[in-house]
Amino acid sequence: MEGNTRHLHRFTEDISTIELPDAFTYPFFYEPHPLSMLAAEQVQHYLAAQKDFQHNFGLKEDMPGLVIGKMFGVLVVEDQEGKLGFLAAVSGKLAGTNQNQYFVPPIFDMLDPDGFFIQEENIINAINRRIDELSANPNIQIFRESLVSTQQENDTLLSDLRKFHKTNKAERKRVRERAKLELDEVAYNVLAEDLIKQSYRDQHEYDVAKQACREKLQKQEEQLQQLLQAIDDLKNERKRRSADLQQRLFDQYHFLNAEAETKPVLNIFQEHINMPPPAGAGECAAPKLLQYAYQQQLKPIALAEFWWGASPASEVRKHKQYYPSCRGKCEPILGHMLQGLKVDPNPMLQNPAAGKELEFIFEDDDIIVVNKPAEFLSVPGINVQDSVQQRIERMYPDIKSPIIIHRLDMSTSGILVLAKNKEAHQIIQDQFIQHTVNKRYTALLEGIIEDVEGLIDLPLRVDLDDRPRQMVCYEYGKAARTEYKVVAIEGNRTRIHYFPLTGRTHQLRVHSAHVKGLNAPIVGDDLYGNRADRLHLHAGFISFKHPKSGELMRFEVADPF
Known part of the structure; x- marks a missing residue:
């Protein structure tokens, strides 16, 4: 199996009883195939025991270097003889290099010391240093201060001169008026001419x-x-050099697909989103794996990616956990690279609410209160229109005002309040804005929470490279605050009540899973934890004032898990 494919690894366990998948892994939403899991475990054994490189993943105490966890990928492949093996890759560089004997090489090695990128980067860095040197010249500040001082001196001098000339002008006027009374015409004309000369002299x-x-x-x-x-x-x-370097860099990234077609990265992103590629496009594990497989005439069978190491400060990443490919950088590229392969269907195109019914809790002339099932959209999505909003609109075609007042994530079950007229919508929405609506969520967490109650305060923003995932960001994130109270410890899990003080996207999910939050993902969280039968998060209680009567309305639905 080795041949020229020195990065092709043999399985160390017997795989003869494992059936091949019917189709290749849909990389953005998947359960790892058993072959992918065996390959991943083999890579993890290598990472735990290897002596090939030194990199601080944050798994060992007193390890030198900055702690940087990494995403790794495995690609199960079939060679031309029909034998199975796997390739392994790392996203980005590892231990300061793009070359590692165990992992496939990058599409383009930017770190090659003899390559144009490093050489040009050295020139740009030298320019940066020269800019810093020139900017630190003390004469710059001296000249700026001198300019301010000179301008002030000039203003003072000219102002004093204008005042002096104004006084002269007033004096000439008095002389002229007196002369009209005291001098004859000839003498007056001589004086007037002299006064005019004095005026010209002042000017x-x-x-x-x-x-x-x-x-x-x-x-x-x-x-x-x-x-x-x-x-x-x-x-x-x-x-100019940076722009030229970026363009030259883009020119190095051409991606193959299963039909042996090659397409440059600029064209891929132009066709997909009509924008240039983001930084690092093509450096993730999945594109590296597929590119190497196509170059070596290896047939892709299954893909999986996992995190190795400590979680970064901003994202939610768990050691050894499987993750989908990122959408911002990889979706356009993989969309091209997977052409020619039979790929599992995109589950995001399927209607998760098919066969599910809304439970009506309360209804009058102004509001409707429903119990939304899990995996049921609150509002229509890009690919799926079936939602609470659409169903209510079909049931009540005469409602012309906005129906949706607030939302629940598709995977979250629980109480949703809807408006039947414009006035009700405005009044209840104002209560949400003024934080006078009381809400309580129940969640089941993977792990034991020792603090009985507390407050989580982690600002959030969307991960631009991997929507809709959210990340903690103290610079650009919006305030996100959640109070919590532990209800019970159930084995190795914690049942908890959440009282959100803000309403950010995925707030409770990130606050649960993030290492700076409770560091315990919600059971069944396929974005920040491990997939299960459902997301164990339920909006079980809400109270607000009725939009017409002002009566305090309270609704509660028992936890379904």
Whole structure:
């Protein structure tokens, strides 16, 4: 099996009884195939025992270097003789290099010391250092302060001169008026002509002073501009070189598919989202694996990706847990690379609410309260229209105002309040905005929570590379605060009540799973934990004031798990 495919690994366990999958793994939503799991376990054994490189995954105490967990991938393949093996890859670089004897190489090795990328990057770094040096020149600040001082001196000088000339002008006026009364016409005309000359002399004196001030200021500005121009020239050169380098880098990324078609990364993203590729596109494990398989005439059979190491500060990643490919960077690329393969259907195109019914809890002329099942959209999605909103609109075609007041995640079950008229919608929505609506969620967590109660305060924003996943971000995230109270410990799980003080997307799911939150994902969370029969999160209680009567309305539905 080795041949030229030195990165093709044999299974160390007997796989003769394991059936091949009917289709290749849909990479964005999958259960790992048994062959993929065996391959992943073999890679994990290698990572735990290897001596080939030194990288701090955060799994050992006193390990030198920055803690960086990594995403790894395995691709089960079939060679031309019909024998099975697997390839392994890491997303990004590992231990400061793109070359590792166990993992497939990158599409393009940016870290090659003899390659154009490193050489050009060294030039750009040298430009950056020169910019920093020039920017630190103390004369820049001296000239700027001198400019301010000179401008102030000029303003004072010209202001004093204007005041002096104004006084002269007033005095000439008094002389002229007195002369009209005291002098004859000839003498007056001689005096008037002299006064006019005095006026011209004052104006000339002011113009000369103004020009001198302008020239003094201009000379200092030119001295400063000479220093700044050198910096601007370097910045322009850096910008040009960076753009040229990025374009040249894009030119190195051409991706194969199962039909032996090659397409450049720029075209892939242009056709898919009409935008240039994001940084790091093509550096993830999945594209590396497929590219190497196609180059070596290996047939892809199944794919899986897993996290190895400590979780990063912003994301939710668990050691050894399987994850789907990221959508922002990989979806356009894999969309091309999987062409020609029979791939499992995209489950996101299927209607999760098919065969499910809404349970009506309460209804009057103003509101409807329902108990939404898990895996049921609150509002229509991009691919699936069936939702609470659509069903209510069909049942009540005469309702013209907005129906949905608040939402529950598709996977979350529980109480949803709907409006039957515009006034009810506005009044209850205002209560949500003013945080006077009381809500309680129940969740079952994977793990034991020792603190009986507390507050989780972790700001959230969407992961731009992997929507709809959310991440903790203290710089750009929106405030997200959740109070909690432990209800019971059930074996190795914790039943908990959540009282969200804000309503961010996936707030309870991230606050449960994140290492800075409770570090215990909700049972069945396919985004931040492990998939199960369902997401064990239920909106079980809500109270608010009725939009017409003002009566306090309270609704409670028992936990379905």
